[in-house]
Amino acid sequence: MSGWKVGTVTTTSTQTASARAISLEVPGWPGNLAGQHVDVRLTAPDGYTAVRSYSIASAGPGETVELAVDRLPDGEVSPYLVDDLQDGDQVELRGPLGGWFVWRPEQAEHVQLIGGGSGIVPLMAMMRSHAASGSTAPFRLLYSVRTPDDVIYRDEIAALDDSSLDTMLVYTRMAPVGWPVPPGRLSKAILAESVFPASEAPLIFVCGPTGFVEAVATWLVELGHEPSRIKTERFGGK
Amino acid sequence: MTHLDGNVLAGPLSELGDLDVTTLVGTCSGCHDASVMAAAMVYPDAPGLVVRCHVCGDVLLVIVQSTAGTEIFVRGVTGLPLFA
Numbered sequence: 668m669s670g671w672k673v674g675t676v677t678t679t680s681t682q683t684a685s686a687r688a689i690s691l692e693v694p695g696w697p698g699n700l701a702g703q704h705v706d707v708r709l710t711a712p713d714g715y716t717a718v719r720s721y722s723i724a725s726a727g728p729g730e731t732v733e734l735a736v737d738r739l740p741d742g743e744v745s746p747y748l749v750d751d752l753q754d755g756d757q758v759e760l761r762g763p764l765g766g767w768f769v770w771r772p773e774q775a776e777h778v779q780l781i782g783g784g785s786g787i788v789p790l791m792a793m794m795r796s797h798a799a800s801g802s803t804a805p806f807r808l809l810y811s812v813r814t815p816d817d818v819i820y821r822d823e824i825a826a827l828d829d830s831s832l833d834t835m836l837v838y839t840r841m842a843p844v845g846w847p848v849p850p851g852r853l854s855k856a857i858l859a860e861s862v863f864p865a866s867e868a869p870l871i872f873v874c875g876p877t878g879f880v881e882a883v884a885t886w887l888v889e890l891g892h893e894p895s896r897i898k899t900e901r902f903g904g905k
Numbered sequence: 906m907t908h909l910d911g912n913v914l915a916g917p918l919s920e921l922g923d924l925d926v927t928t929l930v931g932t933c934s935g936c937h938d939a940s941v942m943a944a945a946m947v948y949p950d951a952p953g954l955v956v957r958c959h960v961c962g963d964v965l966l967v968i969v970q971s972t973a974g975t976e977i978f979v980r981g982v983t984g985l986p987l988f989a
Contacts, residue, residue, distance in 0.1 A: 706916035720913050764915035767927040767943035877907050903907045903949065 671708060671759040672696065674732060676752055682819045686737040686785060687749045688724065693732050693760055701726035701796035702769040702789045702872065702900075705734070705762035709744055719744045722789035722874070722900075723763065724820075726796040732760065735819055737785035768872065768900045772800035777867045780808045781883055783853075783875025787819050789900065790874060794824070798831045807833040807869075809861045811853045811879065814841040835861045853879070855886040865891035870898070877901040911945035911956065917968055920975045921987065934981040935963035942985070956982075 674691035681687050703726075708718045725733035738749040752758070770778060770793040778797075780790040787810055797806050812818050815838065828834040837857060842850045848857065863869040871892060873883050880901045887897055911927055918926040927943040938960040945965060948955040953969035958981070965982035968975065977987070 704912065704915070720916060761916050761919065764919065765912050765927045765943070766925045767941055768912055877909070899910060900912050901910045903909050
């Protein structure tokens with residue numbers, strides 16, 4: 668798996684005021700499992716390089732890789748990827764990476780996805796893989812975002828919610844008019860009401876900022892979920 | 906200081922060969938917790954990555970990346986078949 672490949676941007680799509688989905692054509696890409704990530708390397712004209720890890724929003728065979736990147740205000744790489752990268756531009760990619768935070772279509776057990784902000788990206792790959800494979804594994808998503816305008820992959824998640832997915836959104840700053848839960852941070856009580864119970868022994872994937880992931884993982888264990896059934900992936904603001 | 910987790914080690918350690926470190930189980934020399942490396946805490950501070958036990962915080966590995974390549978210092982972890 669080592670070594671860098673060159674990816675060429677084919678399409679981009681603005682998701683929110685700060686996030687963009689980017690599709691790349693990567694010759695030699697072996698396909699990837701849902702939940703894997705990729706390292707992206709940018710090289711400046713003076714030879715300075717910066718490497719960052721990004722989750723892959725797509726899954727399956729083929730040489731197309733879709734990323735979704737959220738701009739970090741003080742970021743070194745993400746502002747370029749979100750604001751400047753254009754169709755036809757090239758970046759270097761290393762991957763697919765990571766075989767732990769992954770879901771495979773042959774897994775039949777209940778799956779609970781819990782995402783905070785752009786932590787939705789690897790979970791999106793799992794939802795897409797679940798739908799594309801015709802899996803009958805019960806899938807549920809709990810997605811915490813600041814406002815309705817911050818929902819990445821909003822239309823696609825809404826479409827999946829009508830077919831193969833059970834979705835619960837938690838708004839931390841501003842909720843739509845009439846939303847049953849007032850805006851506020853995800854709590855243990857809301858978590859307990861929203862996720863599959865421990866009696867179902869769901870496989871749980873949690874992805875988001877470090878503080879979010881650690882709070883959720885602690886609550887899940889307190890709610891009786893086996894630590895070995897909880898897989899976590901944190902991202903930082905560097 | 907914000908930390909990440911062992912998932913982020915997959916790329917840098919892929920330079921060792923066809924190896925996915927995130928699924929390997931290592932045992933902490935300090936508290937003897939045995940966990941997949943994906944669960945470890947990773948502090949991404951230049952010029953490298955400090956990998957700590959998610960239970961007791963002891964240093965498991967230090968990874969230093971430079972233009973010369975990737976150096977791995979195995980500090981407080983056993984059972985990792987890194988060079989198998």
